[in-house]
Amino acid sequence: MIFYFLSSILLIYLAFPNYFNPYGFWPLALIFAVPLFFVLEGRSLPQRVLLGTLFGLIFYALLVQWLIPYSLLGYILFVLVLTIQPVLFAALYRSSGRLVDILYIPALWVASEYLRTLLLGGFSWNLGHSQTFNIYGLQIANLFGSWGISFVLILINYCLYCLIRKFENRKIYAAVLVAVIVFVAGYGILSIPSASVTKSVDTFDVCAVQSNIDSRQKVNPDFIPHHVAHQIALSQSCLTKKKPDLIIWPETAIASDFIQDPGMKDQMLKFVRAAGVPVLVGAALWKGEGNQNSAVLLLPDGHIRAVYHKRYLVPFSEYMPSGGTWPAVSQLFHLKDFHFIPGRRSPLFSLANYKFGVAICSEDTIGFFFRQFSKYGAGFAVVLLNDGWFRHNAALVIHGQNAIMHAVENRLPIVRVANTGWTSFIDPYGRVKSNQEPWFNSKAVVTYKIHPHFEKTLFQRIGDIFAVFCCVFVIIFRMAQFATRPSSSMAIDDEGLP
Numbered sequence: 491m492i493f494y495f496l497s498s499i500l501l502i503y504l505a506f507p508n509y510f511n512p513y514g515f516w517p518l519a520l521i522f523a524v525p526l527f528f529v530l531e532g533r534s535l536p537q538r539v540l541l542g543t544l545f546g547l548i549f550y551a552l553l554v555q556w557l558i559p560y561s562l563l564g565y566i567l568f569v570l571v572l573t574i575q576p577v578l579f580a581a582l583y584r585s586s587g588r589l590v591d592i593l594y595i596p597a598l599w600v601a602s603e604y605l606r607t608l609l610l611g612g613f614s615w616n617l618g619h620s621q622t623f624n625i626y627g628l629q630i631a632n633l634f635g636s637w638g639i640s641f642v643l644i645l646i647n648y649c650l651y652c653l654i655r656k657f658e659n660r661k662i663y664a665a666v667l668v669a670v671i672v673f674v675a676g677y678g679i680l681s682i683p684s685a686s687v688t689k690s691v692d693t694f695d696v697c698a699v700q701s702n703i704d705s706r707q708k709v710n711p712d713f714i715p716h717h718v719a720h721q722i723a724l725s726q727s728c729l730t731k732k733k734p735d736l737i738i739w740p741e742t743a744i745a746s747d748f749i750q751d752p753g754m755k756d757q758m759l760k761f762v763r764a765a766g767v768p769v770l771v772g773a774a775l776w777k778g779e780g781n782q783n784s785a786v787l788l789l790p791d792g793h794i795r796a797v798y799h800k801r802y803l804v805p806f807s808e809y810m811p812s813g814g815t816w817p818a819v820s821q822l823f824h825l826k827d828f829h830f831i832p833g834r835r836s837p838l839f840s841l842a843n844y845k846f847g848v849a850i851c852s853e854d855t856i857g858f859f860f861r862q863f864s865k866y867g868a869g870f871a872v873v874l875l876n877d878g879w880f881r882h883n884a885a886l887v888i889h890g891q892n893a894i895m896h897a898v899e900n901r902l903p904i905v906r907v908a909n910t911g912w913t914s915f916i917d918p919y920g921r922v923k924s925n926q927e928p929w930f931n932s933k934a935v936v937t938y939k940i941h942p943h944f945e946k947t948l949f950q951r952i953g954d955i956f957a958v959f960c961c962v963f964v965i966i967f968r969m970a971q972f973a974t975r976p977s978s979s980m981a982i983d984d985e986g987l988p
Contacts, residue, residue: 494525495541499549501525505620506553507891512883516627519620523647524654527595530583542580546573556885564804571610578602582968585648587657592666594967596644597960600637604957611802612856615892616640622894626678628920631898632947634956635857641960642674682919693939694844694870696736697728697767698907698915700934701743705878705909709745718744718754722761725769727935733767734937735842740909741772741851741874742783748773749786749794762788768795768841772850772874775799780831783808785848785874787839795841799833800850838868844942847871854889854906857954860896864950869942870903871896877911886912894920901945905938918943 501522507514526545530538550572557565579602585591603616618639621627630638649667653660701721707713721739728737748754762769768789775784775797783800803809808830836859838845847863847870849856854873863871873893877886890912897904901918914924915938923938 491529495529495545498522498524498526498529499545499552502617502620503549503552507884507887508553509882509884512887513623514620514884514887516621516624519617519643520646521650523644524651527585527648527651528655530580531585535581538580538583539577542577543573545580546576549576553888554885556880556882559881560879567805572606574609575602575606575616578605582964584971585651587652587655589659589662590967592645592648592652592663594964595648596641597963597967599644600641600957600960601964603640604637604954604961607957612858614857615855615888617643619891619895622891622920625682625920626675628894628898629678629681630674631895632681632901632949635899635949635954636895637954637957637960641956642670645670692942694736694842694942695732695734695937695939696738696872696905697725697734697935697937698738698905698913699724699728699740699743700908700910700913700932700936701740702910702933703743703878705876708742708876708909711746714744714746715754715757718748718757722757724933724935725761725765728767728937729765733765735767737765737767737769738872738874738905738907739769739771740907740913741876742774743771743909744773746774747776747781750776758788759792763790763792766790770839770848770872770874772876774830777831780829782833783830783850784833785850785872787841796837796839798835798837798839798848798850800830800853801833801836802853802856803830803832804852836862838863838866844869849873851875854892854896857896857899860900860902860904861950861953864900864902864946867944868902869944870905870940873904873906875906875911876909878909880911883912890914890922894922899947899949901943901947901950903940903943905940915940917941918945 501518504510504515505519505522529541533541547569550569554565554568557568579599582598583595585595599617607614614636616636618631618636621639621643627639630642646667649663652663657663699721701724703717703720708717721743725737728734744754748758768787770785770787773784773786774781783803785798787795789795836847838847845866845868847860847868849859849871851874853859860871875889877889880886890906893904893906894916896902897916897918898920903918904916906912906914906916910932912924913934913936914922916922
């Protein structure tokens with residue numbers, strides 16, 4: 491059983507972006523849980539909890555090990571919180587060979603993912619994200635979100651397990667397996683238009699500036715004026731041919747409040763006026779008690795059109811939680827250079843008759859952000875980020891998988907602009923255009939032609955209802971099972987398994 495257990499961990503690790511392949515081997519997610527089901531079969535509740543804990547700790551410790559140089563404390567806590575999901579799944583797992591389990595097992599997986607998302611305040615990275623490079627399998631996300639993909643993956647795994655296990659009704663399991671694969675593949679093929687078909691004849695051109703400024707040096711006040719001049723020089727490449735509709739600089743491209751610095755503000759406005767193009771720039775603006783991680787839209791007429799302050803900050807990275815314990819703990823771990831305070835609103839920006847949403851870095855893990863953008867009329871979204879802290883391409887792609895998923899869920903084009911990392915454009919069907927590898931330690935100035943998209947998807951309308959339904963189904967199923975369980979079985983086995 492140890493071999494099966496480790497095999498399951500290795501398969502799911504390799505399905506995501508990993509040390510061996512920064513894009514991952516997504517087909518492995520179709521079979522990773524089969525050996526896990528064999529390991530969990532017939533185990534008592536304490537044994538399943540232990541197995542779920544070990545599975546989560548080992549898998550996530552491997553998957554996000556690139557976080558260690560950035561924040562050791564953040565890495566440890568992140569792994570522990572992520573492990574909640576496999577623990578919940580293993581604790582409530584049951585497989586008696588009855589047909590109803592073909593719904594219960596996938597629903598349980600989705601329910602455990604959703605509960606973890608609630609605990610993490612909306613952080614929605616889950617098993618379904620492993621399929622972001624499975625272009626056809628990805629398309630059902632516009633129906634039920636990443637939850638639907640997670641459900642399908644576990645359903646396929648469980649059908650394979652039942653066929654190998656030789657449960658009764660094998661023909662039904664085989665039929666369900668074939669039907670699911672045909673439906674998902676067929677829906678994907680029919681959903682994606684040919685390259686020559688577009689939803690809009692108009693384009694909105696954005697020029698993304700990847701400035702490749704060292705993350706440590708960027709926050710040094712003595713170097714900030716040089717960094718501003720460096721990015722202005724890079725941005726001149728945006729103007730050599732047809733002028734874009736918008737120039738975008740990455741997260742904290744200016745690591746200070748340039749609006750309150752007369753010299754730096756004049757320098758920026760002079761550049762924007764000369765360019766004749768609006769500029770969206772990431773900055774660390776000051777608000778009384780602390781900095782705010784902000785995006786500022788400057789217009790050629792010298793006005794500031796809009797400002798957005800990041801709402802969802804990362805604990806132990808962008809701020810230290812309050813309380814008497816954390817200041818002492820923070821002395822033992824790697825501290826960041828800012829203690830940001832959160833913003834309160836998520837307005838849409840508007841230019842050239844188009845609206846667009848803005849998210850900053852980790853906010854692209856918050857699914858409802860992008861549903862709101864689409865709901866209120868955004869034709870595309872922009873994500874500003876700085877992944878220069880992460881020195882492995884797998885980390886960049888794992889981060890980027892969030893934007894790919896949200897683009898498909900809402901049929902919303904997304905532009906990601908990084909200081910150094912995976913600057914890219916994602917169309918409404920999850921197809922990615924990016925700057926060329928290597929993404930690290932390289933400057934890049936890339937212009938993307940966006941066809942603003944305004945399709946209202948089922949997922950945009952219903953949100954996480956599918957995940958909520960899975961939770962309700964699991965609760966009702968467990969209550970019904972408990973109500974019908976013979977009292978004598980409780981003394982033998984908590985599940986009444988054979």
